[in-house]
Each structure stands twice: as C-alpha cells, then as structure tokens.
Amino acid sequence: MSESAAILLIEDEAQIRRFVRTALEAEGHRVLESGTLVQGMVQVHETKPQLAILDLGLPDGDGISFIRELRTQSEMPVLVLSARSAEGEKIRALDAGADDYLTKPFSIGELLARVRALLRRNKTDSAVTETSFRFGDVEVDLMRRKVTRNNRIVHLTPIEYRLLCAMLADTGKVMTYRHLLRAVWGNAHIESNHYLRIYVSHLRQKLEDDTAQPKHFLTETGVGYRFQP
C-alpha cells in the first residue's frame, strides 16, 4: 500500500506543485493539487487522501488553523512546507498537529524520504503494536523492558527508558520539546527544556557511536528532536 497513496498537495506556487508532483508520481503516488486552503479542505472531504503536504504561507488563510481544523476530522499525516526560517512557526504547526516539516528550499530526496517515513508510520499505527524495535546495533524489547546493544544489556534509568519509548513511538516525526516533556515528565515540566536535552544526551552516550554526530537521535535545532531508525 505504501507504494501507491493519494497525496494532497496544497501550495500556491504552480512551479513548486509541478516538480513535487513529478517526483511523487515517479514514486507511484497519486497527487491531488490545490492552490488554496478552502479547495484543499474540500478535497480532504471528497477524496480522503492518505497524506497532506501543506505550504504554511498560503495567501487565503492561516495554515496553522487549517491543521487544527483538519485534526478534528482526520488523523492523516501532514507534512508542512515552510518558506520562513522562523522556528516559532514550525513549532506552532507541529503543536497544532503537523507531523513533520521541510524548510524551503528542500531536496527531492529529502521530500521523498519524509513522505515514505510518514506513510510507513501511518501503516504501522493501524497494525498490531510492535513489541520490539531495532536500530543500528541496538535492540529494544518493549515487552520485557530490555535494551541491548551488540547483545549486551544497556542500563537505562526510568526516565531515560520512558524518553526512549516516547521517541520510538513517534518514529519519523518531528517531536517538539513540549511534546516530549509532556510525554516523559507530564505537564509539570513543560518549560524545562534543559532536562530534556540532558536526557537525550544520556541516550546518545549509551546508544550512539559518536555523540557529537548522532545517527538516530537527531536534533532539530530550536524545534525539538527526530528519531530515525
């Protein structure tokens, strides 16, 4: 099913729509184009696409309220395109329910990789919850709460383990600081970004080869983290 999906592309710039369409169709997807938010919402109702790619800077309205409205009726993944480098806007879009973002200009390879990850994620969500994960030389057994690296047991503190589980649960998505803090510490520590950073660095020390150039626990500067298997 991930080979062919209906993807809704909401973007006002025709030339951007053109090359994104070409690339997605080359991957075997069906692309629905829309130049405005209003038309985009109509297509969400009519054709029920599996994924939406949304430009945040559309002339006919606020992309963030579009995401909020979309989230009241659909769980489909949303990939946001942002022309601005303002981190605040990305965070607002992600907190409103977007799953990932790309900053313009973006490479086609990057776009296709993100689309693939989001579609795969959507599929596993509906399937039976997985009981074990593998990334690099690390294996996580969720049933027995056991983490091994090269078949050797890795000791994680309770918070480190909770953080690892929260990041595994959102594989392929960008997780904002706020989202992770709430998932691990609850609502009380929403402002304690430095706690989160310290624990992510613990996970890197225990599970990455080179902590300064991580391969799995990636930093999205100013926004949050991304877990990449």
Add this chain to the structure above:
Amino acid sequence: MNSTQSQKNDYWASALRQPRNMVARTAWIIAACGLVTVLAWPLRDALDPANIAMLYLLAVALVAMRAGKYAALTAAFLSTGLLDFFFIYPRFSFTVGDVQYVVTLVVMLAVALIVGNLTIILQRQAAEAIERERQSCALYQLASQLAGISSLDQVASATRDFLHQAQSCQSVLLMRRNDALQPVEQAYRLGSEMQSAAAFAAMQQSLTRHMQESDNYWLFLPLLGSTYVRGVLAIDFGTCSPAAINEKLALYEAIASLVAISVERLHFVEVAQRTQLQMTDERLRSAILSALSHDIRTPLTVLYGMSDTLLLAELSPAARDTVVAMREQALRLNSMVSNLLDMAKLRAGNIRLNQEWQPVEEVIGASIKLLGEALARHPVTVQLPPDMPLLKFDAVLMERVLCNLLENAAKYAPPSSAITISAQVDGNKASLSVRDSGSGFSENKLDKVFDLFERGNAESSVPGVGLGLAICRSIVEAHGGEIHASNCDGGCVTFTLPLGDPPVIETDDSDE
C-alpha cells in the same frame, strides 16, 4: 489689556519719579515750609503750637514724597527751626520760653525725620513693585510668544526682538552641538574670540558669566535643560552700567530659563517625532524583510527542486554535471540570501535571543548534519572534554555561527583535509574553535576578516561575499562573547561564550 496697564504704570512711575536737580529740590523744601509758615501765621493765636507742628509734619511728608531723602531731612530741621522762630514764645527768637515746648520741638523733629524716612521707603517699594510688575508682564508676553513657536529660528528671533524692544539690548542665541556652541541664526553670531570663550565657559560651568569688552557690557546666560545645558543666551547691553544690569539680573535669568524651556520643548517634540518615524521605519523594514525572504526563496525552491527532479531521470554524464552544478548554485544563492537577511535582522537590532541552557555538543552535531553534502569531502572531528558544562545560548543562531565557520573552513581547506571542532573551559568562559588545514588567513587581515564584506583573500577564486564571518561576530557579541581568527597549521577561528551559572539537574541514577 497689557498696553493700557503698562501705560498706567508709566504714568504712576513718572508721577512718583523724583527730580534729580538740586534747584528743584530746594524749591520744593522752601515752597512747602514757606507755605505752611504763611498759612499758619494768621492763626498763630488761635492754634496751639503743637497743632502747627502737625502742619509742618505734613509739609515734611510732602517734601519726602517729591524731593527725596536729603530734602526731607533738610525740611525736618527747617520746619523745626521755623516753628521755634515764628510760633513759640518769645517769637522771632530761637530761645524757648516754656520748657514744655522743648519737648514739642524735639518730638516734632524726631517725628518729621521718621515720617520723611517712611515716606521714602514706601515710595521706593511702590516703585519697585511697579518695576516688578512691568518685568513679569514682559516675561508673560515673551512666554506666550514662545509657547506657540515650532522652530529654533523662531525662538531666537522672538527672544532677540523682545530684548531689543523691551530692554533695548542685542542678543545672540547659541545652541550646543556636540560640545560646541553654534549660533541659531547665521546672521547673528558672536563677534570675538573672547565672547566665544565666555559663552563656552558659561555652558561648561552652567553659571552666568559677565564680561566687559571695550565699552560694551555682555551677559552670558546658560540655558539649563532638565539633563544638561542646552545652549547659551548672550546679551550685549552696549554702554549700560554694570550696576543697572545687576539690578535686573533676575529678569535676564528668568528670560534665559523661558528660552531654555522652549528649546527643551522643541527638543522633546523632535525626539517624539523621530521615535515615531523609527517605529514606522522598523515595521516597514521587517515587512520588507519577510516579503523578500518569501519572494526570493520561492523561485529558489523551484530552481533547486526542478534540478533535483531532473537528476531522477537518465542523463548523459555532461548533462548530469550541468544539472548538479545548477543545483549547487541554487543552494549557494540560498545561503547568501539567508546570510543577507540574517545580517539585515541583526543590524536592525530586532533579534531577540532565545537563550537556553544546553549541551554545546548538540548544536555542533546539528550543524554538521545540516551542512551535509558541503562537508562531504572533509572528515570532521569533534573534540570535547567529557565534563563540558551546559552553556546558555540561542541554539538557532549558534547553529548559524558553526555552519558559517564550517562552510568557511570547507571552502578554504584542501579537499579531503580534516576539519576539527573543539571546545574547552577557559577560566570563566568556554571557548570553541573551528580549525582547518588550509592556507589560513593573511596575517595582515586577521583583525579584519570579521568586518562586513571583507574577505580573507580578495583575489581568491573561492566564492563568497564576506558576510558569513561578520554574522558570526554579530551573533557571538550578542551573546556576550568574543571571536578571533588565528593561524595554526591552517585557519582557526575561536570564539568564547560566558560560562554563567548552569542549572542543577537532578538525575535518576537508579537503574531500570
């Protein structure tokens, strides 16, 4: 109303003015005392000498009013003499028959002296009151003139006209500009070095200065504002006597403070207007910046995306090289635009640092990953001490600093040579450096590489506009740090960040 009132004042002033010449005063004394003597003579037997003494007192008071202090004294003695001579037995002699008249005469002399004196004091006070009223009336006129004025030129000309008409003296208004004094009106300026020096001294000491130059008497009054001396009002009194000017010093100082108030009012009006203009300017600038950033990035995205799409298809090696080059150029253009926009934002001073405590390792990793392909030909080594403390910085801006430094290193280092990022604690600050094994910076340009539009090697074929390092410096300095370039087996840029007081993190060390 003002003019009629001042006319009335003039009338009273002239009525009360005392004759200056000796003959007139003597005439007043003789006339007053003589008249009383002549009028009282027929009644000499009907009236008691004590009552005639009263008539003489009246005459003394009149003389005091009209002819001044010394005339009153003379009249007092003369009246006493006349009373004794004509009305006290034995008549036509200064001897006093009855001892009780000695008392009458002595008391009369004393009362005459006191009455004369009191009259004069009263008169002087009345004259002073009139003069004061004239002055305050004049000040009121000047104040109401200055209130409606909207430029310094008008302040100067109103003050000049006022002083000329009311006080018949010349004046020059000087304003302070960068610790020097400049005349407001080009046509009215100080004539000599001495005058300028006195004006400058008045400004520096904020004290009124007097000066006598040839025949002219000058006064230099500082214009005291709420924070500093805003200028000096110089008044040329011509040949007026210093005593007369000193008498009216309070008036001139009041004039100077009126001028100072209007000058200050004009200054604050200007400040308010400028602030408003600046705010509008600021809004316009950020609107232009965000429009630019959107409008330039859109075609760049198209260019970059389309060349990327082309690469998906089968291409001849030559065509593929061209497309790859196109894509690279689009990326470079993008990084230039980002740098330009960042610089514009930093220069406009409207960047707010979002500083948080974080491990520096994280932002180093993010920068290396962000540069991706640009660093593909250079292995990057990161050297961090294991106990590196948390630092407080804006992660997005610090990423920009590291990206620019890495990009720079990659540009100038020979292919496949290593780039090293290292960090250490150095006293009360942390220092981070990015080293490459390239040819380094020209020794004579080490201090200049962080200047805007300055390039390490102007003739170099390596592309760039010299913005990257300037942005690094702006960001590092905004964090309270310093940035330096040096040469050590290649180029090396080191920047520091203050250590501060990192928050204590309680960790849960119990194992799962």
